[in-house]
Amino acid sequence: MLRWRSHRMQAVPPCGPSATENAFITHAATWTEVMAKALHRLANPARFLRIAAPLLPWTAAGAAVCIGAGLWFGLVESPPDYQQGDAARIMYVHVPAAWNALAGYAGLALASAVALVWRHPLALVAARCIAPIGACFTVIALATGSLWGHPMWGTWWVWDARLTSVVILLFLYLGYMALIHAFDEQETGERAATVLALIGAVNLPVIRFSVDWWNTLHQPASILRMDGPSIDPAMLLPLFLMAGGFTLLFVCLVIIRMQTELARRRVMALRRAALVVPQASDA
């Protein structure tokens, strides 16, 4: 399917574009030029590793400090909610996990777009490494939400628009991971998974606005709303600490996975080279 499309693109005859089309193309060209230059710098695996290595301990330490402080303020220092009592403290894990699940998918889709348009191999490495971590955060959000729903709503699970769209997010992550390994040719799997990741990005605004567009059992947004957060400052502090900590943890895990993946590829390449060399000398 993908081969067919690239073939067709090649076959399109160079017809004369209109003035507006021309202006758009020129603008897009300069824009892509700038973007491509910046990406080219980062897309070099060696440069990425040089930047990532010193970043890693900082993100790890930052995550540990933020999550530690967040747990202290969340479980000990912050007051119980006026309606939900201590059960509202599940929020300090649930909400940051859900935010990171969404942000992770946005990263996956962005990396996939870069991989599709600019063919930077590092973008595919990034996408491949983000997927399982994003899936884990999605599972954490779903599990803690279920644990929260039982005492408060009176049910572990309902199929309302918010909960259902987050389950779809989990399946998109899992589908990406399955599809990328589903073909004998690595490149075919990567292309199919890239297309899935981009189509799945439609789900992100659906998740975000599901609680506004439709009647749901899940309550509307407390933080990202027009008239400011509807959460007491004493509860916002642990929430933001945990959100920062989870984000740093996400970045830290992605860096580790990418370092590992690049090392794996290097080993594979070296092995292949080692196999080729004696054959060459034989001939």
Add this chain to the structure above:
Amino acid sequence: MTRKHQRLVGLLLAGAALGVAATLVFQALDDTLVFFYSPSQAAEREFRPGEAIRLGGLVKAESVEHSADSLNVRFAVTDGANEVFVTYNGILPDLFREEQGVVAEGSFLPDGTFAATEVLARHDENYMPKEVMDALREQGMLVDENGQKSY
């Protein structure tokens, strides 16, 4: 136009088409994606008695009547404009209280009351300590989005 630009334009066009398609699909599905109907929406749609639906709204103040010798409970669910009386036999969730959101699953009886087989509590997006809530209530500051005093 290089192939890179072709791919970028293709991606943007495909994205735009996908966005339009998704919008149309969700517009068409709008009514089926709601988790519950408010009393006004239910009145508008005139559900048949016995048709399984979910009804959601706020528990009307001073409308809750518990039976003395069973788990039977009767309360009114309101959305400000319309209200429906709900009967239920079972254990209510902890958050069930007057002026709080609920979603009742069940069906209408011929007389217009709603026989619930399950009642779920729906909480709002406000989080605050009890002291702050008490202070707000004392000052009579608590006004919800509709300009009504919630407590």
